[in-house]
Amino acid sequence: MEQQSDRAPAVRHRWSLAALGVFGAVLLGAVGWHFAALILATVPPNHVSHRYAPLVSGYVDPELDQNWKLFAPDPPQVTIRVQARVRTAGGGGPVRTGPWLDLTASDLAAMRGTLPSHAHEDILPMAWSFYQVWHTPHEKPLGSEGRLSAAHLKRAVLQRLTGRYERERITGLQVRCRTDQVSPPSWDRGPVTPRHPAYRVLPWWPVESRDYERL
Known part of the structure; x- marks a missing residue:
């Protein structure tokens, strides 16, 4: 009985680590997509930005649309x-x-x-x-x-x-x-x-x- 009781916490610990790993992977993926979309939305037009324009625009435009460079507004040139x-x-x-x-x-x-x-x-x-x-x-x-x-x-x-x-x-x-x-x-x-x-x-x-x- 003592072996079974010791095994239960170990199983729960492994499941917790697995769930934490999945959550971390999803979080890293979401953060990576967020920054990738912002970069594609702000860089000069290129083949990649044109290819993924509908996907990027659908994510960025509703809330994050902006016309700023890294440190200052982008004046018209x-x-x-x-x-x-x-x-x-x-x-x-x-x-x-x-x-x-x-x-x-x-x-x-x-x-x-x-x-x-x-x-x-x-x-x-x-x-x-x-x-x-x-x-x-x-x-x-x-x-x-x-x-x-x-x-x-x-x-x-x-x-x-x-x-x-x-x-x-x-x-x-x-x-x-x-x-x-x-x-x-x-x-x-x-x-x-x-x-x-x-x-x-x-x-x-x-x-x-x-x-x-x-x-």
């Missing part, structure tokens, strides 16, 4: 301008491709001399940012969020174009983003490097009447 052009048809004539329109410049002009809020003007850059996060550099959508971001950007641009083509019907829409490097301050004595704008041009999208619903 580039200026982004969303531009668009359309294909129109009207009066039985041929389809015509219009010039590029700088929609960001129009929004900035509307903001000057006005008081907050600028909620309407914020829609376009937020729509572009949403699209950029959920698409690969080759314009392939990342799941359902990718398709939603494309539709959101399309409607945001069409909202800006409402009233510009009253006598013509828009049949196609193309969007591009112009990125310019922010010029260094005047007191910066570093080497001067040429700063040419970079363009990201999206493919043409067809425009249908349903695209204007509730704009």
Whole structure:
């Protein structure tokens, strides 16, 4: 009887060690995933971050979304301008491709001399940012969020174009983003490097009447 009573605490001790080991492994895995997700969310875009973007965004965005570097906020180093052009048809004539329109410049002009809020003007850059996060550099959508971001950007641009083509019907829409490097301050004595704008041009999208619903 004494041997059995001595054996019971030993068995319970082994089970406690096993449970503690499993708990420790789960905890280490959760901490490792947490830090891996934060790193992938903050590093510059790359193949790995694009591959796991839906998973990382679903974990980080609800509560942990931020735009901070290690010790200080990340100030904007580039200026982004969303531009668009359309294909129109009207009066039985041929389809015509219009010039590029700088929609960001129009929004900035509307903001000057006005008081907050600028909620309407914020829609376009937020729509572009949403699209950029959920698409690969080759314009392939990342799941359902990718398709939603494309539709959101399309409607945001069409909202800006409402009233510009009253006598013509828009049949196609193309969007591009112009990125310019922010010029260094005047007191910066570093080497001067040429700063040419970079363009990201999206493919043409067809425009249908349903695209204007509730704009």
